[in-house]
Amino acid sequence: MLYSVLALTGKYNMNELSQFRQWGSPTPGHPEVDVMRGVENTSGPLGQGHTFAVGAAIAAKFLKARFGEVMNQTIYAYISDGGVQEEISQGSGRIAGHLGLDNLVMFYDSNDIQLSTETDAVTSEDVAKKYEAWNWKVITINGNDPDAIRAALKEAKATEKQPTLIIGKTIMGKGARKADNSSFESNCATHGAPLGGDAYKNTIINLGGNPENPFVIFxxxxxxxxKRAKELESIVADKYAAKANWAKANPELALKMETFFQGNAPAVDWNGIAQKAGSATRAASATVLAALATQVENMIVASADLSNSDKTDGFLKKTHAFTKDDFSGAFLQAGVSELTMACISIGMSLHGGVIPACATFFVFSDYMKPAVRMAALMEQPVKFIWTHDAFRVGEDGPTHEPVEQEAQIRLMEKLKNHKGHNSMLVLRPADAEETTQAWKLAMENTSTPTALILSRQNIANLPAGTDYAQTSKGAYVIAGSDSNPDVILVASGSEVSTLVAGAELLRKDGIKLSIVSAPSEGLFRAQDKEYQETVIPANAKVFGLTAGLPVNLQGLVGANGKVFGLESFGFSAPYEVLDEKLGFTAENVYNQVKALLA
Ligand SMILES: Cc1ncc(C[n+]2csc(CCOP(=O)(O)OP(=O)(O)O)c2C)c(N)n1
Ligand SMILES: [Mg+2]
Incomplete structure (x- = not known):
């Protein structure tokens, strides 16, 4: 439907439509973001698209609060039976209604048919009542009647303080015919499969076309x-004129708006950020966020009901959360809805003009993976803040202790996007200072999503003299390392300081060692081979320590070494006890390395 409508506006030609789903065509099976062709987001995973729209509507409100009527956009979205059933629609429906997003109009293609059954086989809910309960204006119409659609859109545009859902009761496959020329309407079989053969011919004829030459615009x-294009030309000209007048009257605001939409890395006084030594990296992140809140005017931070734990409150304290009538703040209290929050953040990014970040506990990145994947595919520079990064969550026990999550998310560093770049930057800083550097990299990364994996517990700073600027190389040798080491110790996050403690014991035995902090293997492997060789020479003996699965470090450690990691779920206990029980101590580093060198 999207391609055919865009073809009518000249964004696709008939040849491109005839190449639907074929290699190299601009008409892949599910539309992929291509703004110049009118495709504003990649779609396919049900439920995410309309949530991107909620994010775009929030971004539009945020910008309107700063620039006024010139940013007075309405966001139009589509949803289907499948989208309404997806759990994420609960989150986006709630948030859009709660924030009274009257700049959001969503059309529900309610044809009572889904992929493998009719909808009444799986649901009997009253969708209108559901959306009304979330504070949506709901208008139900015959969705195949253009006049009814026009009237509903007018009503939606006139609605204040509520998003609008237009429930269009439609006929699936309207006009479609079977091979025997009987009706093929309202039939699941027409969802995705080509009609084919005589069904196809009969359908084209029934719709007034010629099966021999079907790619024709009547x-x-x-x-x-x-005619409409002409009308739009003058509407657009008026808009441009109004914008130019506004820019003339408000040169500073106009410049600011231009800067926002350029999407470049913002100017931040990174050197001015003072970290408290020995902080948890989540607390160090709060320190950075406090600076970003005052220095980056178009940043929006969200948290899924954990702002005081994931420490996005560092940002929140300098601003205020969005409310129905007030988008002058820059914080989204998303409530407990991690996937929704992630998709809303992506939608903000797709809208443009803003820099979104969102946060929760690392273990709940599991709830966000489908969105992270879409952010990576669409190359959207959303910042994902994940705190409570390992078993040192402690007393909360195994449900809250990420083990395999780091390995999972680091797979995105290995997966290339369509530009051939790592599809995501994943950073797990080793101390407070490295956290500042990690945030700098995140803000400077304007072409892919970034993950920041942060600790709950305090971490001793790396040895004095460490050149933190090298964080940008993904892995680097920290201060106090020996040249010509007998063994190289490598880790990320708080395990680096455990290595430092273990190294002290090893040095007493006369062992020479080098310690490598590796916040991002993906970034490290993007450096030239020469640099990589200076940090971890190919023939070196390497010991890796990770609070996640050993696979986190196997790529860096190689065949010549050994990784000590966690190979089970965690346990509930104070984290110092867990460190002892699970072997994340200086003594165990000593024992493991001695065994490796023996
Ligand atoms: C997350 C997700 N799960 C499953 C699918 C597979 N799928 C594609 S469309 C669809 C349902 C189709 O029904 P509806 O949304 O009503 O669309 P219609 O057939 O009416 O056009 C399903 C299950 C998907 N694309 N995304
Ligand atoms: Mg349907």
Missing amino acids: PEVAELYA
Whole structure:
């Protein structure tokens, strides 16, 4: 539907439509973001698209609060039976209604048919009542009637303080015919499969076309669209003129708006950020966020009901959360809805003009993976803040202790996007200072999503003299390392300081060692081979320590070494006890390395 409508506006030609789903065509099976062609987001995983729209509507409100009527956009979205059923629709429906997003109009293609059954086989809920309960204006119409659609859109535009859901009761496969020329309407079989053979021929004939030459725009349709194009030309010209007048009257604001939409890395006084030595990296992140809140005017931070734990409150304390009538703040209290929050953040990013970040506990990144994948595919520079990064969550026990999550998310560093770059930057800083550097990299990364994996517990700073600027190389040798080491010790996050403690014991035995902090293997492997060789020479003996699965470090440690990691779920106990029980101590580092060198 999207391609065919865009073809009527000249964004695709008939040849491109005929290449639907074929290699190299601009018409892949599910539309992939291509703004110049009118595809504003990649779609396919049900439920995410309309949530991107909620994010875009929030971004528009945020910008309107700063620039006024010139940013007075309405966001139009589509949803289907499948989208309404997806759990994420609960989150986006709630938030859009709660924030009274009257700049959001969503059309629900309610055809009572889904992929493998009719909808009444799986649901009997009253969708209108559900959305009304979330503070949506709901208008139910015959969705195949253009006049009814026009009237509903007018009503939606006039609605204040509520998003609008237009429930269009439609007929699936309207006009479709089977091989025997009987009706093929309202039939699951028409969802995705080509009609084929005589069904296809009969359908084209029934719709007034010629099966021998089906890729044709009927003259009356072409005329209708040409007329509308003319109207749009003058509407757009008026908009541009109004914008130019506004820019003339408000040169500073106009410049600011231009800067926001350029999407470049913002200017931040990174050197001015003073970290408290020995902080938890989540607390160090709060320190950075406090600076970003005052220095980056178009940053929006969200948290899924954990702002005081994930320490996004560092940002929140300098601003205020969005409310129904007030988007002058820059914080989204997303409530407990991690996937929704992630998709809203992506939608903000797709809208443009803003820099979104969102936060929760690392273990709940599991709830966000489908969105992270879409952010990576669409190359959206959303910042994902994940705190409570390992078993040192402690007393909360195994449900809250990420073990395999780091390995999972680091797979995205290995997966290339369509530009051939790592599809995501994943950083797990080793101390407070490295956290500042990690945030700097995150803000400077304007072409892919970034993950910041942060600790709950305090971490001793790396040895004095460590050149933190080298964080940008993904892995680097920290201060106090020996040249020509007998063994190289490598880790990320708080395990680096455990290595430092273990190294002290090893040095007493005369062992020479080098310690490598590796916040991002993906970034490290993007450096030239020469640099990589200076940090971890190919023939070196290497010991890796990770509070996640050993696979986190196997790529860095190689065949010549050994990784000590966690190979089970965690346990509930104070984290110092867990460190002892699970072997994350200086003594165990000593024992493991001695065994490796023996
Ligand atoms: C997350 C997710 N799960 C499953 C699918 C597979 N799928 C594609 S469309 C669809 C349902 C189709 O029904 P509906 O949304 O009503 O669309 P219609 O067939 O009416 O056009 C399903 C299950 C998907 N694309 N995304
Ligand atoms: Mg349907």
